[in-house]
Amino acid sequence: MHLDSSIAVDQHPALLGSLVPPKGVKPLNFSPGPTSLAADVEAEIKSLFDAERMCSMYLSHRSPEFVDILHNTVKQFRIAMDIPDQYEILYMHGGGHGQFAAVPLNLCPQGNEKATYIVNGTWSKRAASEASKYCNVVTASSENPDGTFTSNPSFENLDPESKYVYLCSNETVNGIELHQLPKLGIDAPLVIDASSDFTTKHIDWLGANVGILYACASKNIGHPGATMCIIRKDLLGNSSKFCPGVLCYTTNIKEGNLWNTIATFNVEVTGIYAKWLLAQGGVQEMERRAIIKSDRLYKLIDQSNGFYSTPITDHAIRSRMNVPFDVAGGDASLTNDFILQAWEKGIVGLRTLTPFGTGKYMRASLYNGVSVENTGILASFMEAFMNANKTK
């Protein structure tokens, strides 16, 4: 290592979560989000500024040029995700958190209706807490006594009076993923937070009784500022009278998604992502890559004789998007060494602050924008670090 000895180790940028590696070293970004876009997508975005028409960053949202971009973008996602005609597609403001409130405000007109929240990690827990302002939240939680999450709760015997059943299909912080949506024993529609796994696997929209699915753009399909919401038409028209217009699906659909100023540039970026994704081979190909990338890391962790460990032992629910791991049981000095040496090689984003603190584990996030090749570089680094530091 060539660390500058004048910097106290605990003040080192790498340990403060800096995403900028040493000068001249190419960053390999494994952040949980926002994160790097696929390289081809980034290149196309740069070209937007020199395009013949104006870049969407400064196109009026009501101009024919932008309306065209919006319609094309929605069309690409409909094709890529095989979204049936029974569903409307909207771009909303306010990120995932906006949807935590929007869902009950759109589905619970009285404000006292029951809604079941499957709580399998920190994001669904936060969604339940936000929703409890606007409806009667019933939770089915798998939280361990120490506040961690390492499993899913049962999907059986859910309250049949629920207006909807909410779940997060990939718990970004905890590393728990539903590789397939569950079929529930009750008629209530599913509401899915797919912020960190949207477009990385097929969705059985009608078969799984999906009512609403949303995804903030900043993980797999773009950058922060636009949230895609897919809403089954029969659920429209029931919003609470207190639902703000910007959060109201019915209002925004009626106005062609132009009730107020849509996030023009952010929307176009997601369209470029969708086009790239289709050209690569679609969702199936994204899933294939996600499996290759995450398998590489989980295998290495499982075969490390405890040098690395991951909290989720049940392979069937391990996230392909976010791989949490620790070094030597969380040993502080080896962990710092690991982060510093990774940073020297440009590997950044493994330990970032979340609203829930830094947590016990580091995390490698492997979204669509992270290539198989770059994941291989991380795995090789982890192997070399283990061989240099293991005691037996």
Ligand SMILES: *Cc1c(COP(=O)(O)O)cnc(C)c1O
């Ligand atoms: C990132 C993330 C969010 C947070 O969304 P914001 O856009 O920050 O409001 C919500 N849910 C999940 C699953 C996430 O990964």
